Amino acid sequence: MNRKTVRRTGIIIFIFFFLVSVSYLGLAEYYKNGFSYGTWINDIYCTGKTVEEVNDELLENYSYDGMTLYDAEGKSFWISAKDIGFTYDFREALEAYLAGQNPYLWVGNLISAQKRTLLPVISYDDDRLSEILESSPAFQGKTEEERQVFIQRTGAGYVLVDERKHAFNKEKAGEAVRHSLADSETELDLEKSGCYEDLSYTEDMKEELARWEKIEEFQDCRIIYQFGEEQVAIDASVVCDWMDVDETGNFVYDETGNIQPDNAKIEEFVDELADEYDTVGKARRFKASRGEMITVEGGTYGNKIDREAEKEYLKAAFAGKADEIHTPRYIQTGWKQGRDDIGNTYIEVDMTEQMMYYYLDGKKELETPIVTGNTGRRWGTPEGINYVYGKAVNRTLSGPGYETHVNFWMPVKGNIGIHDAEWRSEYGGEIYKTAGSHGCINTPYGAMSKLYGMVEIGTPVVMFY
Numbered sequence: 001m002n003r004k005t006v007r008r009t010g011i012i013i014f015i016f017f018f019l020v021s022v023s024y025l026g027l028a029e030y031y032k033n034g035f036s037y038g039t040w041i042n043d044i045y046c047t048g049k050t051v052e053e054v055n056d057e058l059l060e061n062y063s064y065d066g067m068t069l070y071d072a073e074g075k076s077f078w079i080s081a082k083d084i085g086f087t088y089d090f091r092e093a094l095e096a097y098l099a100g101q102n103p104y105l106w107v108g109n110l111i112s113a114q115k116r117t118l119l120p121v122i123s124y125d126d127d128r129l130s131e132i133l134e135s136s137p138a139f140q141g142k143t144e145e146e147r148q149v150f151i152q153r154t155g156a157g158y159v160l161v162d163e164r165k166h167a168f169n170k171e172k173a174g175e176a177v178r179h180s181l182a183d184s185e186t187e188l189d190l191e192k193s194g195c196y197e198d199l200s201y202t203e204d205m206k207e208e209l210a211r212w213e214k215i216e217e218f219q220d221c222r223i224i225y226q227f228g229e230e231q232v233a234i235d236a237s238v239v240c241d242w243m244d245v246d247e248t249g250n251f252v253y254d255e256t257g258n259i260q261p262d263n264a265k266i267e268e269f270v271d272e273l274a275d276e277y278d279t280v281g282k283a284r285r286f287k288a289s290r291g292e293m294i295t296v297e298g299g300t301y302g303n304k305i306d307r308e309a310e311k312e313y314l315k316a317a318f319a320g321k322a323d324e325i326h327t328p329r330y331i332q333t334g335w336k337q338g339r340d341d342i343g344n345t346y347i348e349v350d351m352t353e354q355m356m357y358y359y360l361d362g363k364k365e366l367e368t369p370i371v372t373g374n375t376g377r378r379w380g381t382p383e384g385i386n387y388v389y390g391k392a393v394n395r396t397l398s399g400p401g402y403e404t405h406v407n408f409w410m411p412v413k414g415n416i417g418i419h420d421a422e423w424r425s426e427y428g429g430e431i432y433k434t435a436g437s438h439g440c441i442n443t444p445y446g447a448m449s450k451l452y453g454m455v456e457i458g459t460p461v462v463m464f465y
Helices: 003-032 051-061 091-099 103-110 126-134 170-182 203-219 236-242 263-277 307-319 431-435 445-454
Strands: 039-041 066-070 076-080 087-089 114-116 121-123 149-154 157-162 187-189 222-227 230-234 284-287 293-296 323-326 330-332 346-350 355-360 363-369 384-387 392-399 402-413 416-420 441-443 460-464
Touching: 051 087, 051 091, 066 170, 076 126, 091 121, 126 170, 149 203, 157 203, 157 236, 170 187, 203 236, 222 307, 230 236, 236 263, 263 307, 293 460, 307 323, 355 445, 363 445, 384 402, 402 445, 416 445, 441 445
Parallel strands: 039 114, 066 187, 222 323, 346 460, 416 441
Antiparallel strands: 066 076, 087 121, 149 157, 222 230, 284 293, 346 355, 355 363, 384 460, 392 402, 402 416
């Protein structure tokens, strides 16, 4: 290559680099008054734009209506941006970001774009914010000095009301709200933000807490009474009445420092329980086969709790902190336990209709006309809920002026029972009013033989007019 060619080539290279440098420096000068190449702020393309231009665009795309506060109970409170004179502007953040850009390094943005998220500068009327916060539910609570610790009697027993736990801190909440407003947040959970705290106790409060420990220990009872399908829990709502108190109403403590039970109150509770669940002779509502709901009173059938045995059991079980489901001891038991003790298997004797029915597990297995006691001679069969307490065949029934053989005999109350009556040719109707029995339930032979084979001893017999 000759010297002339070399010289020409050098001039061309010089001119090329000169033009590139001039262009590079020209663009650098251009970017001194605007944002550098490849700059994105809050998803807005800002290359070459001034602070004012970008600020206007950001303000157009930005909106803030306010913030919802949530307290520990989940209640919400709305703070309107308009009500506190909330304003915002990106100018200061944009100027700071622009000042940090080096216009001579714009070429670096060709490789990767400069994407930034900027928050506006927020301003609002702080006094108005304070007024609005003070009107919110969370800020309406008691002050630290007003928060107490005390024991309260409720329907569920004694409870401890500790207002020192999880107390709302207004100062922390105010700081959290202002910090959230500065970040334009739309929601603030005051509990998650650490605005609740436990306060310290005074000496008097500590004494009340010690007293509560004794009460809580006394009320910790886990005995459950089982009455058939029904249960009665002996819990705090019950045993809170068993605490022994002196003449001034203060609890009486034993030698170990624990609250002393009043055994008389425990015995009284057993009596109340027995009054509720003893069913012998009680009135019961019954759905008769004739379609009516009737009330049947009296009779020998039902459950009767052994009160004395249960009083001794409950006093010992409570003192020993028993944790159990307990079936009470009975002097007499019915077909079922609980208030609904008749169940779905029973004999129904409708003395007005002069009909008898037998139901097994709710299904009618037998229906027959009968003849009951002679009401004209005041031998009417008594009402009541009784039960089959025996079964016999080929019995001779006797009484004043009569002696009668029967093939099947099922006594239900004293000398009154259900039996066949082969001497009768008719049943039902109004025969019982003038030619009825001495009180027994006369039944056709065929029906009686079937009934005798189906019925078990203990089956309830519901007898009514």
